[in-house]
Amino acid sequence: MMNPALRECGIGGRYVRVRVEAGEFEEALRLLPAAGFTGTNVTIPHKFAALRAVDEVDPLALTLGAVNTVRFENGRLWGSNSDGPGFLRALRESFGVEARDLRILLLGAGGGAGRAVAIQCALERCRRLVLVNRTAAKVEELCRELRALAPGAEPEIVAWTGDALREALGTIDLIVNATSLGMDPADPPLAPAEALGRNHCVFDMVYKPLRTRLICDAELRGARAINGLSMLLHQGAISFETWFGREAPLEAMRSGLEGAAAALEEETR
Numbered sequence: 001m002m003n004p005a006l007r008e009c010g011i012g013g014r015y016v017r018v019r020v021e022a023g024e025f026e027e028a029l030r031l032l033p034a035a036g037f038t039g040t041n042v043t044i045p046h047k048f049a050a051l052r053a054v055d056e057v058d059p060l061a062l063t064l065g066a067v068n069t070v071r072f073e074n075g076r077l078w079g080s081n082s083d084g085p086g087f088l089r090a091l092r093e094s095f096g097v098e099a100r101d102l103r104i105l106l107l108g109a110g111g112g113a114g115r116a117v118a119i120q121c122a123l124e125r126c127r128r129l130v131l132v133n134r135t136a137a138k139v140e141e142l143c144r145e146l147r148a149l150a151p152g153a154e155p156e157i158v159a160w161t162g163d164a165l166r167e168a169l170g171t172i173d174l175i176v177n178a179t180s181l182g183m184d185p186a187d188p189p190l191a192p193a194e195a196l197g198r199n200h201c202v203f204d205m206v207y208k209p210l211r212t213r214l215i216c217d218a219e220l221r222g223a224r225a226i227n228g229l230s231m232l233l234h235q236g237a238i239s240f241e242t243w244f245g246r247e248a249p250l251e252a253m254r255s256g257l258e259g260a261a262a263a264l265e266e267e268t269r
């Protein structure tokens with residue numbers, strides 16, 4: 001999606017992948033501006049090291065404890081994080097809703113992406129925030145953090161059992177899957193399918209495959225459902241805006257991303 005965006009805006013440059021070993025991350029990051037780079041995305045496992053390596057960090061990235069976008073300017077490194085803002089934009093574009101108006105149930109709240117979404121939803125003061133995670137200790141810790149960060153947000157924890165989810169889903173508007181379950185067709189179902197209904201929006205952050213079991217189950221029961229591509233797209237647009245200080249060419253990025261995702265899906269079939 002980035003190379004079509006650069007072409008669309010007439011920016012002479014390329015988006016390339018650079019593989020860096022953990023022990024060499026900071027040195028590599030500091031070498032990039034001299035090599036002509038404007039900025040970079042940072043992915044697993046370097047997002048935490050990136051927070052320590054940058055000269056300036058935006059408050060949301062500091063709260064999340066992770067940086068995934070770096071801009072190089074006047075010899076300084078500026079770090080930010082697009083996870084939460086990308087989620088909000090995707091929600092707005094795909095379902096026409098704002099997180100603050102919703103009762104949200106988040107599966108996988110203890111992972112990296114889940115934590116980012118939970119913090120963003122708490123900061124937005126969503127109407128209800130229900131956290132679910134396989135490892136209970138992680139969401140208990142996150143809940144303590146959220147109460148300190150966003151007083152009044154009142155996050156709740158629900159155990160990952162069929163009965164507990166069935167009961168919770170009766171008073172939920174948006175279900176978010178932030179676990180890696182769904183990437184393998186043999187994965188168990190995330191939630192009891194019969195508890196999904198027309199009153200639900202489902203946001204599956206997985207984008208490979210494009211149609212997960214959760215999405216199929218949700219649509220069969222009349223819910224509206226999207227995969228993780230929209231969040232990826234909007235995260236990309238936020239990075240582009242961060243690097244170039246101009247609006248991202250969203251449609252060029254969307255068609256680049258959808259083309260790449262479809263080709264990948266075809267390849268793995």
Ligand code: NAP
Nearest residue numbers: 108110111112113114134135178179180205206228231232
């Ligand atoms: P992560 O930090 O490794 O977290 C994985 C999460 O999945 C944890 O909550 C983990 O629970 C849970 N999990 C893993 N296996 C499970 C199982 N068998 N049963 C129940 N829960 C299980 O990974 P991440 O970086 O947050 O990524 C999570 C997913 O989000 C991936 O599919 C990734 O591709 C997607 N993602 C999408 C976007 C996007 O733009 N669309 C952005 C970021 C991530 P425990 O805490 O109990 O281990």
